[in-house]
Amino acid sequence: MSVFTISALELIIARRNMWVATSVILMGLFTAVLTLAGGAPTGTLSVDPLTIATTSITTLSVYLIPLIGLLLSFDAIAGEAERGTLALNLTYPVSRIEILIGKFLAHLAVLAFAIGVGLGLAALLTIWQYGPADLSFTPLVKLFFTSLALGAAFLGIGYLVSCLVRQTGAASGIVIIIWLVCVVLYDLGLLGALVADDGGSFTKTIFPWLLVANPADAFRLINTPVASVSVLASGIGAAGGASGLAGQLTSLLIWPVITLFLAWLAIRRIEL
Amino acid sequence: MTALMIDNVYKHYGALKTVCGVNLKVQAGERVALLGHNGAGKTTLIRMILGLTPISSGSIKVLGTVPGSRLARQSIGFLPESVAFHGALSGREQLRHFARLKSITPRMADDLLDRVGLSDAADRKIRTYSKGMRQRIGLAQAVLGKPKLALLDEPTSGLDPISRHEFYDIVRDLANAGTAVLLSSHALTELETRTDRIAIMSKGKLVANANLEQLRQNARLPINVKVTTTPDHADRVAHELGGTRVNGQSISLTCLQNEKVAVLGQITAFGEVIKDVDVTPSSLEQLYRHYSVDNQEGM
Numbered sequence: 001m002s003v004f005t006i007s008a009l010e011l012i013i014a015r016r017n018m019w020v021a022t023s024v025i026l027m028g029l030f031t032a033v034l035t036l037a038g039g040a041p042t043g044t045l046s047v048d049p050l051t052i053a054t055t056s057i058t059t060l061s062v063y064l065i066p067l068i069g070l071l072l073s074f075d076a077i078a079g080e081a082e083r084g085t086l087a088l089n090l091t092y093p094v095s096r097i098e099i100l101i102g103k104f105l106a107h108l109a110v111l112a113f114a115i116g117v118g119l120g121l122a123a124l125l126t127i128w129q130y131g132p133a134d135l136s137f138t139p140l141v142k143l144f145f146t147s148l149a150l151g152a153a154f155l156g157i158g159y160l161v162s163c164l165v166r167q168t169g170a171a172s173g174i175v176i177i178i179w180l181v182c183v184v185l186y187d188l189g190l191l192g193a194l195v196a197d198d199g200g201s202f203t204k205t206i207f208p209w210l211l212v213a214n215p216a217d218a219f220r221l222i223n224t225p226v227a228s229v230s231v232l233a234s235g236i237g238a239a240g241g242a243s244g245l246a247g248q249l250t251s252l253l254i255w256p257v258i259t260l261f262l263a264w265l266a267i268r269r270i271e272l
Numbered sequence: 273m274t275a276l277m278i279d280n281v282y283k284h285y286g287a288l289k290t291v292c293g294v295n296l297k298v299q300a301g302e303r304v305a306l307l308g309h310n311g312a313g314k315t316t317l318i319r320m321i322l323g324l325t326p327i328s329s330g331s332i333k334v335l336g337t338v339p340g341s342r343l344a345r346q347s348i349g350f351l352p353e354s355v356a357f358h359g360a361l362s363g364r365e366q367l368r369h370f371a372r373l374k375s376i377t378p379r380m381a382d383d384l385l386d387r388v389g390l391s392d393a394a395d396r397k398i399r400t401y402s403k404g405m406r407q408r409i410g411l412a413q414a415v416l417g418k419p420k421l422a423l424l425d426e427p428t429s430g431l432d433p434i435s436r437h438e439f440y441d442i443v444r445d446l447a448n449a450g451t452a453v454l455l456s457s458h459a460l461t462e463l464e465t466r467t468d469r470i471a472i473m474s475k476g477k478l479v480a481n482a483n484l485e486q487l488r489q490n491a492r493l494p495i496n497v498k499v500t501t502t503p504d505h506a507d508r509v510a511h512e513l514g515g516t517r518v519n520g521q522s523i524s525l526t527c528l529q530n531e532k533v534a535v536l537g538q539i540t541a542f543g544e545v546i547k548d549v550d551v552t553p554s555s556l557e558q559l560y561r562h563y564s565v566d567n568q569e570g571m
Binding site for chain 1 (some may be wrong): 319322323324325326342345346348350352354355356357358360361365369370372373374375397413
């Protein structure tokens with residue numbers, strides 16, 4: 001019960017802090033623009049227009065969803081520790097893991113709402129442009145759930161940082177660095193290694209696994225339709241074949257579990 | 273019933289001992305003031321009672337159970353030293369949240385908002401509150417659901433004199449209803465008449481634990497006597513009593529508790545010459561200095 005009490009309060013805070021509005025506007029705006037603009041140059045191609053939209057949105061979501069996840073979570077524990085409400089809350093009959101899960105559920109709901117609005121808008125705009133016939137909504141549903149898993153992984157990372165540093169200012173700086181590393185620098189590093197290796201053993205054996213080990217890349221691979229790879233996506237789709245869907249799904253699902261578990265270990269260690 | 277039992281408790285961080293062998297009991301309905309300098313170990317002791325900080329050795333029992341257990345936490349009300357709530361919430365939302373955590377109906381939270389004088393501001397955001405209003409929210413959550421043990425750390429800091437008065441009324445009602453109250457404060461004068469017992473900590477040790485009268489007797493601090501005479505006789509009275517002239521017609525002298533009656537007899541023997549006599553026992557402030565500072569020097 002305490003878990004839901006905490007979630008309810010977190011949802012009020014997220015609404016008042018404009019986090020809900022910010023996330024929804026970000027997701028809605030970008031997906032709308034991508035759906036409308038994405039269709040323009042490929043309108044005559046034989047590729048399903050919704051597939052084009054989801055591919056564009058996937059590329060965007062890789063950046064946006066980790067960012068929203070981290071922004072929602074970095075203050076969660078550090079802010080309460082700074083205000084003194086963490087100690088106060090813990091004098092109530094509520095455990096640390098209940099606090100963590102309560103906050104997680106609330107933030108996950110905010111993410112789900114923002115992603116849902118964004119993808120719903122994409123679906124509506126596509127139907128409006130092309131009519132409902134011959135559209136496959138499976139990629140959209142897949143995109144929704146994998147986006148949520150990606151967001152959950154970064155929520156967990158945010159809580160972990162929040163527990164470890166216990167200062168809002170420091171936590172915000174660290175999560176931005178983590179975001180940069182995961183969605184930009186990691187891929188650049190891999191790319192550099194690929195170029196240096198020049199098609200050697202690294203490219204064939206280690207690279208696919210390193211790629212899928214990053215939840216953001218696993219997410220990208222899952223949502224890049226294999227059939228359309230040659231049409232739309234870059235060469236990374238081919239590399240994804242080695243790890244397979246199972247590997248990608250495992251990466252995407254195990255990251256939230258690992259990061260939340262680590263956050264739980266970290267919150268348990270806080271001595272007040 | 274013993275609401276709180278602290279038995280030979282120690283707390284050390286490495287070589288630093290912050291609490292050394294403290295023994296303290298608080299019964300249901302008793303109000304105990306915990307005094308001590310900053311760093312005397314009061315807050316550490318309170319945190320151990322709450323189960324937030326592990327005890328190095330010794331034992332603490334809250335209503336017969338270990339600190340931090342569900343039962344203990346369900347029956348404790350705690351007001352932290354400097355409490356801040358999330359500014360985006362209203363007072364009512366924050367208090368109802370705490371009520372739900374303790375499985376108390378939200379109605380009781382609303383009633384408490386009236387009791388602490390926040391009914392008008394209850395639906396405003398906490399970020400618009402003054403420090404005193406935040407402190408009232410803090411107090412309201414601490415007394416939510418009539419706890420068996422209330423731990424109040426510096427509860428009246430930031431409150432104006434009227435609010436302080438109202439605060440001690442709430443504490444008195446709480447104690448009358450059977451809550452054991454342990455409160456720490458620096459505002460010594462207001463504690464004198466409003467607590468049943470005084471415990472003084474110094475350098476992690478409990479150096480005094482008794483009611484005010486017993487503390488006075490044990491401390492053997494001099495009693496201040498102020499005698500007012502007719503102007504012509506001030507010098508003679510001062511000389512015979514062995515006191516010092518303060519101004520035209522007042523004489524100030526001190527005596528020990530056991531000499532008090534004899535001295536008063538001596539004064540009344542002057543008859544018509546004496547216009548007034550004022551006897552002030554040592555204040556809590558003097559006692560506090562005696563127990564905490566003097567003990568510190570003795571160590």
